[in-house]
Amino acid sequence: MNQRKVLLIEPNYSNKYPPIGLMKMATYFRNRGDEVVFYKGDLKRFIIERIALCCINECKSLAPEIDWDVFYPAIYSYIRTRKGAVLEDIDYSSSQYNLLLEGKIVDAKNYYWSGEWKKHPEWDFVGVTTLFTFYWDITIDTINTAKLLVKPNGRLMVGGVLASIQPDEVEKATGIKPYIGVLNTPGEIDKDDSQIIDELPLDYSILDEIDYEYPMSNAYYGYTSRGCIRKCPFCAVSTLEPVFIPYIPLQERIKGIIEKYGEQKDLLLMDNNILASPNFNQIIQEIIDCGFGKGDKFIQPNTFDKAFENLAEGVNDRAYRRRCFKEIVSLYEKLKGKSDDAFTLYRAMDDFQIRDITTVTKDNLLRIYPVLKPIYEKHFRPQPRQRYVDFNQGVDARLFNENNVKLLASIAIRPLRIAFDDLKSRPAYENAVRLSVKEGIKDFSNYLLYNYKDTPEELYIRLRINVDLCDELGVSIYSFPMKYHPIHSESNFEIDYSHNRDYIGINWNRKYIRAIQAILNSTKGKVGKGTSFFEEAFGKDLVEFKELLEMPETFILYRFFFKWLDGVNSFGPEHWRRCWRKCMETLDEETKKEILDIIHSNNFDDEKIAKFDNPLIKELFSYYSSHRNDIVDPKSDLYKLKQQYDSHPTIALKRKKNK
Template sequence: MARPKKIRKVLLLEPNYANKFPPIGLMKIATYYRNLGNWDIVFYKGDLKRFIVEQISEHCIEELTEFLVDIDWYLKKDVIVEFIRTRKKEYLDTLVAGNAELKDTILPILSFYKDYYWKGTWKDNPEWDRVYVTTLFTFYWDITIETINFAKLLVKKKSDLMVGGVLASIQPNEIYQATGIKPYVGVLQTPGQLDKGDTQIIDQLPLDYSILDEIDYKYSMSNAFYGYTTRGCIRHCSFCAVPILEPSYQSYIPLKERINLIREHFGDQKDLLLMDNNVLASKEFPQIIQDIIDCGFGKGAMFTPPNQLEIAIRNLKVGINDRAYIRKSQSLIMEFYGTLKDEESFEVYRIISKYHIGKLLTSKKENILLAYQQIKPYYDKHFKSSSQLRFVDFNQGVDARLFNEDNVKLLSKIAIRPLRIAFDNIKTLPFYEKAIRLSVNAGLKDFSNYLLYNFDDKPIDLYRRLKINVEFCEELNVSIYSFPMKYHPIRPDKNGDVDYSHNRDFIGKYWNRKYIRAVQAILNSTKGKIGKGKAFFYKAFGNDEDQFLELLEMPETFILYRFFFEWLDNKPGGFGTAHWRKCWNRCMSESSDTEKSMLLDIIHQNKFNSVSELSGLSQQGQELLLYYTNFRKDIITPGTELYRLKKEYDSNPTIKLKRKL
């Protein structure tokens, strides 16, 4: 008889940065290993030290179970985890509950695993056969490098640690220098890239959605199918990473089979989010639209949410991913319990207590399955599923330069909302306007775009693009949401002298730090987006270009608390917006060229900590700089004059920011 293959372990890691979308690459790799079989697959995003503690606790429980079979140690996992993590005696006392004999028996085992963690012995005994780390934006450099270096401690052989993704592809040499790990560049599009002789093309595999339920982190863009119908882009914009990530344009990737497999295993998803970088460049665009329709995303398509608990229990029974579906089932049951009242609440609580599933760490697979059988009648009684409109989103945007009546007509046949049309440069206005008007004529009404700024544009270009969108909204009776997006370099400069790719400090040649902060302050009040409504736009960004330019120069606190400081104009003390404006105009018109240059240099650098120490400024110059003090702390600190005035204003505000969405 042939010996069964040894189970090997693969760990998928995403650095603990904030991001909207799940790690599509890791989800495909999870599918790859699940198809291979004989691999234990774990996905993690979060505190890596906590992850190590929980892994060590698992081994501790295994040994305790072998040593004392009469006690279900798994039901005490939460206490064991905290004892190993904190070394606090109170957790040991909770475990033994006053039983001195039991304490003497288990203390050597518990102390061994406590020391195994705290003395770092685990670093000498890595248990993962393969580890994969995904990467994202370059400005997440620090946390990404920290994660890669931590991952080196987890893998048995360093050659079996693979780093991939956006940052890895853009800056492979820098990652190698920082970690000693040579990253993979690009996309896994060739058979045998992870295991010689294997025929799977990883980039074309369906996503394993189950791994997302292994972690606490919740991605804001959830409940969607993710995928590509094309790869690459025919453009080679200097600010874009796509030519590096996807250097060859692939004009068609079949969609239907992958969507159907995801539906079968993980349940239906509401929306379809496609990450294509230039779908309109595809000669197979009509086929792509037909695939989208065939997948259930034609215009007006509706979605009826499935019973997620039923799916989780089904997958738990067949063992697709116990780690994920124990967590998901337990979470859904506890969420359901929280909605119940009176007798039903008591009965479900009794079941939860009987099977010890009130806490995730003590929830066992067999107990969840047993509890579900008794909870199911209550759950089915209350489960309701109302239909909702589905949406298709080409999230990376579509190329305005490629719009024509034929492809817009095709777009109008699917449930696209919003249609994202790139408007990164004011010079593309003729193409952009044509794309908007063609789309409206085809019946499309909901649009969105990212407006790149701080690249080679001038500040006034951003204002003009925003205003164009607001005017289109009114003229065409449509909705266009604009999202200004600050440019960040993805590489060091050509000479290698300056590297802004690992932070967010880059300032474009027509911009300065004050202007960047002013735009961000304005966007703070608009929650990062600008929709329809001229009155709102003009108040936020100025009635005309001169007012916008004035806003860029205005003290940041005056922008953030716009209406409050305008209200202060009517109060004694001379510290409202009109007073700043008067002082600004006087300095700009009356100051010497030398002083004006000095003032503008200080203001545009947005650094005011030591302005009182500067010599050579006139009294009115010093007065102007006082307006640039950060008053936000004073505004919220009881006892200050600004706090008192803000309370007075809040009790009877004279101006309210109204927005028509």
């Protein structure tokens, strides 16, 4: 069986969790003896990186006496920028082949910029994952670029969420027919292979091949069930996982990960409806057996030794060369200024040319390891930390009962995420929270869907319910309002809103959406316990909340500044509020509708506003239009007032306390 060159790509969007599907595919291909590379980032830079590495290998064959690895940054930069001055950083004058070497480097630059590389694709198999539909543009661009990287007789495979939800649209935009769903039957890629890719352990090493760092790390990722018994119209699970699979073994996969990559602190499970599984008791027991029972602690393993062990064994040189470098730098930063060992470490790094992640070599890393190992062991004193289990997709409040809540409480669950997507589910939701608190669970979280068929008032009520439950039960509930985006194009819209983030629900408007986003900007996207904090952000009641939705956006974004400004030059939320109320009380219905249409469009065009002669209306619109640009314009008086406000130490302290 010939070794294939396999490239796995995640488009360069921002996301919290690593691509589990690609991690399983990496395991699959490595099991078959293939060379696997993972990339997330600018694909143009990746192409230049590959050309630069090829150039270095050719230069090594001509002049092996020169340490070409140290010149990688300069060669890469020269190819990317075409700046001849960069060549001065590459010293090959001592070689008798100096003219040939310079020619090789210039040829590499021309190879990229002429597009010649497109005629010589490198990869036998390219796999591209996809995620949310609103990442459409960057995803389609990635797929179309990936088409240039696969050999004529190779294969480009596109899968994941977007590809499964909109396969026809993806095929039309790229010419590639996507794979729909999960790889849960043998022979999906190679007919002669009996491996079921979806059941394989994850290859954690690929995460060290890239610069991007996923916010959720140091965890086991996986499923103990697949699919969902519900068919919610706003959810993609019924398309992605149409068959409900009640049990997927967990323990053996975790054992495999520990043996190869080391132990992880937390357990992040992405089951879509775990309480619907008839195997729930068995799943909970397996979670406990894996070391995630209530109160279980985690002691950080020796990641330093594990990284160098895997580098020596050739598990994934591209990844572990970077991982080992990071371990060394992390150790140095920990010791710098605190121990004499920092100087020893720094001197060793200099001796073995451990200076830059792009130039460090495997040989030098393995040579420095025996020098640094005793230093690491001397200072490595891990302390026990609490482990956590997170059913990340949430649990179904309608399925809670005393028995399954007792089981949930027996594991190290934190937070317990309970879905609260609709105000109609309030009785089931409150019952689920109360049952959980009775069993000792104190930390909760949920995503609150809005901009679907709900009203703004319903969002406020759901948020208020959580704040009140926190006060009543002495618990912590973090709410994350999540804006609904269609997952399919809809025939009644001229624009395909599934491919962007511009969709406005039937009971919402652009101004209200922006107001919610502005509020969440100040709360860092979440709403926690604390009545005073909630009322400051969202209003004391529905009347204040609805008024807040109408308030100028910058009054919300810079709320403390404009409150201060109310007392300085009569230009703040209280003055806006008086003007707003007077308009609503005195103007006729037709005029009010015209005003509200402009405000709700969130487009304060001068031409639209100019047609109003009423001084009261002009004053009202002045709050929306006059300061929107002024607050960031250094020449404006408002900007200068903001600088004065920010520099006042007493004000800064009050602002910090209120955050």
